Amino acid sequence: MPPEAPYLSSRVLRNEDARLLTGRALFVDDVQLPRMLHVAFVRSEYAHGRLVSVDTAAARRRPGVVAVYTADDLGEYLKPGPVLVNPPPIQGHVFHGCTQLPLVKDKVRHVGEPIAMIVAESRYIAEDAIRDVVIEIDPLGVVVDLEKGLAPNAPLIHEHLTSNVAAHVIQKKGDYPEARRRADLIVKRRFHYDRGASGAIENRAVAVEWDAKSEEMTIWDTTQAPIPIRNGLARMLGLLESQVNVIAPFVGGGFGPKIMMFYPEELLLPWAAMQLNRSLKWTEDRQENFFATTQERGQIHDAEMALTKDGRILGVHDVFLFDTGAYDPYGLTIPINSQCTLLGPYDIPSYESEFTAVFTNKTIVTPVRGAGRQHGVFVSERLLDLAAKELGIDRVEIRKRNLLRPDQFPHNHEIMFQDSAPLVYDSGDYLPTLEQAAKLIGYDQFIREEQPRLRAEGKHVGIGVACYVEGTGIGPYEGARVTVEPSGTVRCATGVGTQGQGHFTVFAQLVADALGVSVEDVKVVTGDTREFHWGTGTFASRGAVVAGSACHAAAMAVREKVLDLASRVLNAPKEALELAHGRVSVGGSTDSGIGLGELAGKANPLRGAVRPGTEPGLESTAYFGPDRGSTASGVHAIIVEVDPETATVAVKRYLVVHDCGVIINPLLVEGQIHGGVAHGIGNAFYEQLVYDDQGQLLNASFMDYLLPTATDVPAIETAHRETASPFNPMGLKGVGEAGCIPTGAVFAQAVEDALDGSGVEITEIPLSPNRLFELIDAASRK
Amino acid sequence: MNLSGDFTFKGPRATVFEILQDPDVLAKALPGTKTLRTTGADQYEDVMKVSVGPMMAAEFVVKVEVKDKMTPERFSMHIDGKGALGFTKGTARIELREQPGPITLMNYTADIQIGGKIAAVGQRLLESVGKMMTRQALDSLDKELQTRLRTS
Numbered sequence: 029m030p031p032e033a034p035y036l037s038s039r040v041l042r043n044e045d046a047r048l049l050t051g052r053a054l055f056v057d058d059v060q061l062p063r064m065l066h067v068a069f070v071r072s073e074y075a076h077g078r079l080v081s082v083d084t085a086a087a088r089r090r091p092g093v094v095a096v097y098t099a100d101d102l103g104e105y106l107k108p109g110p111v112l113v114n115p116p117p118i119q120g121h122v123f124h125g126c127t128q129l130p131l132v133k134d135k136v137r138h139v140g141e142p143i144a145m146i147v148a149e150s151r152y153i154a155e156d157a158i159r160d161v162v163i164e165i166d167p168l169g170v171v172v173d174l175e176k177g178l179a180p181n182a183p184l185i186h187e188h189l190t191s192n193v194a195a196h197v198i199q200k201k202g203d204y205p206e207a208r209r210r211a212d213l214i215v216k217r218r219f220h221y222d223r224g225a226s227g228a229i230e231n232r233a234v235a236v237e238w239d240a241k242s243e244e245m246t247i248w249d250t251t252q253a254p255i256p257i258r259n260g261l262a263r264m265l266g267l268l269e270s271q272v273n274v275i276a277p278f279v280g281g282g283f284g285p286k287i288m289m290f291y292p293e294e295l296l297l298p299w300a301a302m303q304l305n306r307s308l309k310w311t312e313d314r315q316e317n318f319f320a321t322t323q324e325r326g327q328i329h330d331a332e333m334a335l336t337k338d339g340r341i342l343g344v345h346d347v348f349l350f351d352t353g354a355y356d357p358y359g360l361t362i363p364i365n366s367q368c369t370l371l372g373p374y375d376i377p378s379y380e381s382e383f384t385a386v387f388t389n390k391t392i393v394t395p396v397r398g399a400g401r402q403h404g405v406f407v408s409e410r411l412l413d414l415a416a417k418e419l420g421i422d423r424v425e426i427r428k429r430n431l432l433r434p435d436q437f438p439h440n441h442e443i444m445f446q447d448s449a450p451l452v453y454d455s456g457d458y459l460p461t462l463e464q465a466a467k468l469i470g471y472d473q474f475i476r477e478e479q480p481r482l483r484a485e486g487k488h489v490g491i492g493v494a495c496y497v498e499g500t501g502i503g504p505y506e507g508a509r510v511t512v513e514p515s516g517t518v519r520c521a522t523g524v525g526t527q528g529q530g531h532f533t534v535f536a537q538l539v540a541d542a543l544g545v546s547v548e549d550v551k552v553v554t555g556d557t558r559e560f561h562w563g564t565g566t567f568a569s570r571g572a573v574v575a576g577s578a579c580h581a582a583a584m585a586v587r588e589k590v591l592d593l594a595s596r597v598l599n600a601p602k603e604a605l606e607l608a609h610g611r612v613s614v615g616g617s618t619d620s621g622i623g624l625g626e627l628a629g630k631a632n633p634l635r636g637a638v639r640p641g642t643e644p645g646l647e648s649t650a651y652f653g654p655d656r657g658s659t660a661s662g663v664h665a666i667i668v669e670v671d672p673e674t675a676t677v678a679v680k681r682y683l684v685v686h687d688c689g690v691i692i693n694p695l696l697v698e699g700q701i702h703g704g705v706a707h708g709i710g711n712a713f714y715e716q717l718v719y720d721d722q723g724q725l726l727n728a729s730f731m732d733y734l735l736p737t738a739t740d741v742p743a744i745e746t747a748h749r750e751t752a753s754p755f756n757p758m759g760l761k762g763v764g765e766a767g768c769i770p771t772g773a774v775f776a777q778a779v780e781d782a783l784d785g786s787g788v789e790i791t792e793i794p795l796s797p798n799r800l801f802e803l804i805d806a807a808s809r810k
Numbered sequence: 811m812n813l814s815g816d817f818t819f820k821g822p823r824a825t826v827f828e829i830l831q832d833p834d835v836l837a838k839a840l841p842g843t844k845t846l847r848t849t850g851a852d853q854y855e856d857v858m859k860v861s862v863g864p865m866m867a868a869e870f871v872v873k874v875e876v877k878d879k880m881t882p883e884r885f886s887m888h889i890d891g892k893g894a895l896g897f898t899k900g901t902a903r904i905e906l907r908e909q910p911g912p913i914t915l916m917n918y919t920a921d922i923q924i925g926g927k928i929a930a931v932g933q934r935l936l937e938s939v940g941k942m943m944t945r946q947a948l949d950s951l952d953k954e955l956q957t958r959l960r961t962s
Contacts, residue, residue: 073897073926139925159894167899315927722923728930 030544030587030607035537036758039695040547044278044532053278056233056248061307064235065094067297068154068310070144070161071319072136075389075723076171076183079132080164082144087160092153095304096161097145097296099133105299106133109290110260113359115195116448122196126186127357128392130292136165137185137354138389139723140319142292147300147308170389170723174328174349177386185354185387194356195385199367201442202378204334207343211334215414219331220792221403221772223324224715226396227707227735228527230280231312232321234294238301246273247298252287253565255523258557260290261298269561272298276555282527283707284395285322287567288358293320318728322358323717324396325351327366327403333411334378339419339426343378346370346407350385350400353392360385362393362400364446365499369769370404371441371451373458373495373661374430379443389723395567397707398768401498406793409494409773413780414789422475423777424466424493431458431495438754446568447502449656456661457687457751462495464747465663465685469493474667488670489680490782494774498660500688500762501573501755505653506563508575510539510582512590512646514632516610516625518543518550520583523563524575525555529764530696534572535579537692538758542583543590544607545624562651569660569762572692577652577756585648590624593631593646597622658753660761662686664705664774670782675801677713677779679742687749689761697763698746704767705744710736711768712775716794734796783807813902813940814919817948821955823908826916827882829955830904839950841943842867852876860893862932862939868895882906889922896926916948 047053070082084096099106111125132143144161148154169183176182177192185192208214235248245267251257251274258274265272279286293310301308312320331346350363367381416426432439434457441451466472474491482489508522520539524531536550553559563575587607594612595602598621606616613621628646638644667680684701691697714734718726727733744767752759772793779800780790787807792799819826829835833854837846842858849855854874859867870893879885884905891898900922907915924936932939 075925139930315930318930720929722925724925724929726929726933731931732934 030542030584033541035541035547037691037694040533040537040693041695042530042533043536043548043552044530048278055230055278055280056235056250057311059235059248059309061235061237064307064309065147065149065304066151066154066310067308068146068151068158069142069293069316070146070158070163071316072132072139072141072143072165074136074165074167075139076169076185077136077165077167079134079136079143080166083162084144086162087146087157090153090157090160092149093146093157094149095147095300096157097131097300098143099129099131102131105264106130109295109357111359112289112357113361115360116364116444116446118197118199118444120198122193123360124186124189124194125359126194126355126387128292128355130295138391139725140316140391142320145296145300147304170721172388172390172719172721172723174326174351174386174388177388178384185389192387193384194352194387195360195363196383197360197363197367198382199443200380202343204343204345204378204380207334207378211342212337213335213415213418214332215411215418216332217411217414217791219329219407219410220326221329221406222326222716222794223396223398223402223711224717225318225323225733226281226283226285227710227715228281228283231314231317232286232291232293233309233311234297235307235309236297236301237307238305240305244271244273245298245301246275248275248277249294250279250286251276251289251294252282252525252527252567253289254525254555254557255561255563256565257289257294258561264295265298265302273558275557276525279525279527282566283397284399284567286527287565288322288394314730315728318725318733319391322392322394324362324399325353325390325393325717327351329403329407331407331411333415335415335419337419339415339421339429341374341376341430344370344376344408344411346381348383350383351388351390351393352385353388353390355392356385356387357392358394361446362395364444365400366404368404368441368443368445368451368499369401369497370408372405372408373432373456373497374408375432375436390719397704398765401496401765401769402711402772405494405496405770406773406776409770410776410791413777424462424471427462427493427495428459431462432456445499445657447657452656453497453659454753454755455751456659457749458495458661461661461685461687461749462663464749465665465683466493468685468745468747469665469667469681469683471665488672488782489667490670490778490780490784491665491667492774492778492781493663493665494770494777495663496661496770498569498762498766498769499657500569500660501654501760502568502570502657503574503653504564505651506575506578507560507649507651508535508579508582509560509647509649510579510586512543512586512624512628514625514629516549516623518545519553520550520579521553521559522575522579523560524566524571527566529571530693530699531571534576534692534696538576538580539583542580542587543624545610549610568657569764573658573756573760573762574652574654576692576760577758578650580758581650581652582648585650586646589631589646589648590627593627594622597627597630652756654755656755658689658755658761660686660688660763660766662766664770666774666778668775668778668782670779672783672786672804675797675804677800679709681745682742683745684767685747685749686763686766687751688763688766689753690750690759691748692760694748697748700763701746701767702744704765705771706736706741708768708771709741712772712793713795714740716796811922811924811936811940812920813922813944815944817916819914819916819952819955820911821914821959822912823882823906823914825955825958826906826914829951829958831876835951835954839947839954841946852879862928863935868893870898872898896924896928899923
């Protein structure tokens with residue numbers, strides 16, 4: 029840490045907003061290249077079937093069409109994509125990695141799989157040519173329902189396997205059968221939890237320039253992982269990594285599906301650009317996005333919790349199914365997140381969790397914000413609510429009795445997390461967080477006075493309080509290079525891509541504090557392999573923690589160089605030097621000293637001699653890799669009013685008390701929470717991908733797939749707590765997914781509370797006015 | 811999508827059945843039909859333009875094969891349609907019963923699978939569009955029936 033850090037934990041306004049708000053930020057679709065051609069894809073309309081023939085003759089003849097490619101045209105380039113995340117080494121696990129070919133060869137496995145690629149002078153012509161392609165598909169039986177997909181006579185999606193099981197994992201700790209024997213109460217239910225599309229404003233896009241003379245390729249890509257994309261494509265195209273540059277410029281929302289790597293379009297455009305020696309661009313339209321961009325979908329949990337009569341959890345047993353879609357390139361990340369996050373902030377002595385991942389004829393599932401964590405949290409939080417009711421214990425009180433205490437950290441849950449490390453919580457202080465949330469929402473007073481008063485007026489109001497943890501900031505590593513330029517401006521280049529998080533501000537704050545410069549004078553570069561080419565990407569709420577720690581380390585190394593050189597130039601001992609306002613001075617005197625820019629000039633002389641071993645310039649590169657992720661936590665509280673006639677739900681208050689360790693910028697933390705809650709509200713009450721029994725997605729437009737609008741998202745109150753993580757020098761934890769993890773659970777709890785006495789029990793998310801109406805109606809008939 | 815219903819033709823069953831097998835009549839009666847030609851015994855190919863909600867009129871080539879024909883009581887149709895906005899595949903069953911008048915009661919049931927853009931975007935309107943088109947077709951078939959009965 030620098031001696032003073034004026035920017036750390038302060039509400040610095042976003043450095044990038046001026047560019048974004050005035051339309052000067054580059055997005056992939058803004059890229060215009062000389063002689064650029066446009067690409068469109070012909071996609072399967074069937075969810076499952078044999079590809080009998082593809083006739084592209086008419087499309088090729090259409091004026092303006094330059095090329096049409098099918099699987100047969102790809103030669104050796106036609107290979108299934110890589111399995112991106114290998115399963116953690118859990119004993120006895122089964123995993124069948126099945127990945128997609130860039131273009132369908134023999135068999136389509138979901139609606140929207142690309143069958144042919146059309147390259148034309150304009151997107152209009154390319155789209156018209158889609159209609160010229162004649163495709164014969166011999167339909168096969170379709171797997172949509174998870175349980176039917178496991179039946180012995182179910183159609184086989186991957187015929188080299190003997191069933192549609194993609195994976196099977198059992199994780200255990202303690203002795204659950206013994207816990208069950210000792211329990212005073214067992215609560216057991218079946219839970220359904222469905223997630224949806226990510227709904228990023230910007231769809232995916234790829235633009236490619238191949239310069240045959242310099243043998244250099246530049247790819248603009250909406251990816252969350254530009255460096256691995258560069259490395260992978262170079263290998264597949266037979267180029268050196270240094271011949272390929274990948275730029276992920278400003279990206280209008282990532283939320284997970286853009287960390288899915290080597291999508292067919294991402295593989296095909298660079299290949300075709302080399303074939304044709306032309307620049308190419310493809311921008312996904314919203315319709316395609318619903319089929320061709322990964323989603324997150326349903327899980328079915330059969331779960332039970334064993335408790336003592338005073339509400340202490342003795343153990344949890346859970347068996348669940350997970351819909352992985354037609355392929356499983358992302359391994360087991362989502363179901364393992366569900367499995368691990370179910371344990372939440374609670375002291376659960378015994379746990380048995382078993383899941384089966386099932387192939388279905390639907391779009392591929394990879395993490396979407398929350399990445400399965402909300403599924404697990406929903407199960408444990410709902411079981412606690414049900415137990416509280418059975419035992420006559422208050423809902424907040426039963427949670428208090430089960431929270432991990434500060435003296436239990438680091439806490440080893442004795443099962444394996446998604447990063448292949450044991451699930452160990454580094455630090456946390458859960459009870460004060462819950463108490464603060466209950467106090468701020470006015471829990472006791474609401475239960476005691478307001479709710480009875482409003483009920484007497486005929487209003488159906490309810491309150492919910494739910495806890496969660498968020499595994500964040502996992503490895504392996506990120507890096508950064510910090511350079512003081514002779515102008516005095518500081519550049520900070522890092523490998524992660526940016527999708528709106530505020531990297532240009534948080535990284536700048538960390539560097540500005542280390543070097544004593546103004547935050548506006550730190551120019552951050554993200555997601556450009558020409559600038560920095562070591563790293564993995566933006567995912568798992570790790571940008572600030574891992575890349576931020578690397579920026580800090582690089583800036584602190586530059587600080588040392590600054591002090592060493594200034595000590596010689598100013599002829600003063602290092603300890604007497606101060607860095608502030610872009611200058612190094614002796615004892616903080618304002619009329620002496622030297623500006624950082626001038627010092628940078630002296631560090632890179634044009635003539636004369638330097639000391640042996642001297643590195644030129646004021647520049648350093650550093651890397652940071654944590655042993656394991658740091659665990660953030662929090663509590664959401666909500667007050668709702670339900671109209672039982674129309675089954676609409678009005679959110680009256682929404683409160684998040686959050687602990688993401690040391691906060692770099694509260695403004696950005698709140699922004700992450702607000703955005704996350706909006707996603708969570710959408711997940712709880714609006715968004716659902718509806719497939720028919722033939723695997724056709726029935727609501728593939730924003731007319732029918734409802735995203736919450738500004739009027740549906742309540743004003744969100746926030747409070748921060750800071751329990752520093754011991755896993756990185758600044759004590760950071762991630763916050764990217766906190767807003768959406770317990771939202772479904774807290775929403776269900778409050779709606780159920782509002783309808784108390786009606787017999788409605790909520791064991792599923794998403795709800796909708798329609799679905800809630802059905803539940804109210806069914807309960808009234810009992 | 812399931813479409814089913816009843817319709818009353820004001821005329822004898824034999825004539826109704828005849829009309830239902832006459833490509834020239836069907837070409838006029840089926841909404842949006844541009845051309846309808848016979849491709850074999852009891853086989854037709856209908857090129858039609860259909861609009862569903864936000865989707866502009868899109869051309870579909872619909873192959874129809876009449877099967878299980880029991881003149882003049884019933885027949886079924888295998889439908890296989892393809893177009894720029896998707897596909898449709900399924901079977902329709904039609905039964906005719908004559909009653910005094912004479913009038914003919916038609917009962918129809920269709921189980922049709924729809925895929926592609928038309929399913930993804932038009933879903934919530936498909937059923938009402940399907941019902942509307944069926945109604946329009948049956949009304950104009952009945953008109954044709956009246957004309958035939960008058961002129962014969």
